[in-house]
Amino acid sequence: MTHPSSDLPRNISRPLAAALVAAAGLLTASPVSSATPERAGSVAAGAEILAAPDIPIGNVKAHLAQLQSIATANGGNRAHGRTGYKASIDYVKGKLDAAGFTTTLQQFTSSGSTGYNLIADWPGGDPNQVLMAGAHLDSVSSGAGINDNGSGSAAVLETALAVSRAQLQPTKHLRFAWWGAEELGLVGSKYYVNSLSATDRARVSGYINLDMVGSPNPGYFVYDDDPAIEKVFKDWYTGIGVPTEIETEGDGRSDHASFKNVGIPVGGLFTGASRTKTAAQAAKWGGTSGQAFDRCYHSSCDTNTNINDVALDHNSDALAHAIWTLGTAEPLPPGESYESAADVAIPDNAAAVTSALAVSGRTGNAPAALRVGVDIKHTWRGDLVVDLLAPDGTAYRLKNSSSSDSEDNVITTYTVDASSETANGTWRLRVQDVASQDTGYIDRRDDLADPAAREALLDGLGVVAVEIGLVPPRH
Numbered sequence: 001m002t003h004p005s006s007d008l009p010r011n012i013s014r015p016l017a018a019a020l021v022a023a024a025g026l027l028t029a030s031p032v033s034s035a036t037p038e039r040a041g042s043v044a045a046g047a048e049i050l051a052a053p054d055i056p057i058g059n060v061k062a063h064l065a066q067l068q069s070i071a072t073a074n075g076g077n078r079a080h081g082r083t084g085y086k087a088s089i090d091y092v093k094g095k096l097d098a099a100g101f102t103t104t105l106q107q108f109t110s111s112g113s114t115g116y117n118l119i120a121d122w123p124g125g126d127p128n129q130v131l132m133a134g135a136h137l138d139s140v141s142s143g144a145g146i147n148d149n150g151s152g153s154a155a156v157l158e159t160a161l162a163v164s165r166a167q168l169q170p171t172k173h174l175r176f177a178w179w180g181a182e183e184l185g186l187v188g189s190k191y192y193v194n195s196l197s198a199t200d201r202a203r204v205s206g207y208i209n210l211d212m213v214g215s216p217n218p219g220y221f222v223y224d225d226d227p228a229i230e231k232v233f234k235d236w237y238t239g240i241g242v243p244t245e246i247e248t249e250g251d252g253r254s255d256h257a258s259f260k261n262v263g264i265p266v267g268g269l270f271t272g273a274s275r276t277k278t279a280a281q282a283a284k285w286g287g288t289s290g291q292a293f294d295r296c297y298h299s300s301c302d303t304n305t306n307i308n309d310v311a312l313d314h315n316s317d318a319l320a321h322a323i324w325t326l327g328t329a330e331p332l333p334p335g336e337s338y339e340s341a342a343d344v345a346i347p348d349n350a351a352a353v354t355s356a357l358a359v360s361g362r363t364g365n366a367p368a369a370l371r372v373g374v375d376i377k378h379t380w381r382g383d384l385v386v387d388l389l390a391p392d393g394t395a396y397r398l399k400n401s402s403s404s405d406s407e408d409n410v411i412t413t414y415t416v417d418a419s420s421e422t423a424n425g426t427w428r429l430r431v432q433d434v435a436s437q438d439t440g441y442i443d444r445r446d447d448l449a450d451p452a453a454r455e456a457l458l459d460g461l462g463v464v465a466v467e468i469g470l471v472p473p474r475h
């Protein structure tokens with residue numbers, strides 16, 4: 001999108017901000033400072049979020065070797081309706097059963113043949129917040145389908161097995177899935193979604209899809225769907241210094257579409273299919289420009305050798321990181337957080353808007369490390385200037401505008417020294433959009449209905465949109 005310079009007249013954009021004040025109340029005197037802006041900006045650490053293990057690439061590759069053997073022994077493919085598909089299902093199911101998962105084989109019929117989805121539930125977690133990850137296990141009939149989609153199937157399988165090895169006790173309920181007949185039009189995943197009651201659908205808080213994650217000439221693509229899932233993946237890749245791009249090679253071309261179509265938040269990873277890698281992409285990712293990401297896409301050479309190990313390793317680790325991050329967030333203590341009630345629209349290149357939050361019943365001052373969770377949906381976040389306003393009007397700058405920052409959304413947690421401010425009073429998040437064209441809004445309170453997601457947001461992990469919340473320190 002084009003973007004004007006930041007010198008243009010100012011607009012207010014809508015911020016999504018969640019200001020968390022840890023109401024430690026340590027100071028009773030309140031030498032309230034005047035309106036001197038102070039810097040904040042460090043992202044709070046997520047105390048309760050557990051760190052994911054490194055997924056052993058050797059284990060992921062061993063699953064691919066098994067899937068290749070299955071194809072070889074079954075006429076060269078693992079396609080819907082063929083013996084190689086059922087053998088693939090049996091292999092994955094055997095691993096999961098041995099690891100303590102509760103597995104369900106779901107049968108359906110497509111094109112006159114029986115198809116199978118495999119669903120694996122990890123016991124425990126909140127049944128009203130189900131975090132899912134899945135991959136299609138079928139190949140096309142012309143080949144073994146090792147990149148498409150043995151790669152995603154193996155990465156999801158090894159992540160599930162890592163959950164078992166860790167004996168993870170997530171806050172969310174974890175469910176892993178392998179879909180049949182994706183290559184016939186997302187048949188298995190559509191069947192699964194349609195088989196869920198409205199209640200069970202509403203319980204699925206997110207679905208993560210991996211389809212083609214080891215392309216031999218790889219790109220690193222993240223689905224641009226649910227902002228929270230997207231952010232978890234982007235942040236992980238930023239942490240290892242690998243740039244990502246938004247996935248554009250056919251939105252809706254894999255099983256996440258079945259979930260997205262019924263309103264379930266989705267995300268995912270992809271390393272490219274038949275599209276050609278550009279010179280710019282080769283410059284940042286290596287590989288061969290002018291050549292397809294996967295020259296063997298849907299063909300007989302999609303075998304065991306059609307895999308880039310580094311890409312497969314990264315995407316396996318990224319998935320584990322997302323499962324651990326989104327799945328283990330602790331809920332906030334009930335009654336100890338504050339959230340603003342209203343959405344706030346951020347007008348394009350206009351005056352600032354604020355989202356207000358009234359805090360009462362606290363004694364003393366706000367904490368020295370006040371956590372301010374911010375959740376703003378915006379198509380060009382460089383347009384936005386964001387401040388936290390204390391009850392007396394003191395402004396704490398959270399974020400400046402930047403004409404070069406073309407990323408979307410501001411979903412993060414800032415830490416502010418608010419120890420000179422009384423905790424009680426009306427806190428505000430102030431957001432101004434200072435350049436024209438791109439717009440956004442502060443998200444609604446109903447996005448905060450999920451306490452675990454809110455907690456993760458407060459810890460800078462950005463699971464959901466939040467307004468302003470003030471919470472006491474946690475331990």
Ligand code: TRP
Pocket residue numbers: 148183211212247249250251253254270273
């Ligand atoms: N299995 C998908 C297909 O055959 C592969 C694919 C193409 C894909 N484009 C995609 C997967 C984009 C995820 C995202 O169409």
Ligand code: ZN
Pocket residue numbers: 136148149182211212254
């Ligand atoms: Zn596929």
Ligand code: CA
Pocket residue numbers: 011348349383433434435436437438439
């Ligand atoms: Ca704008």
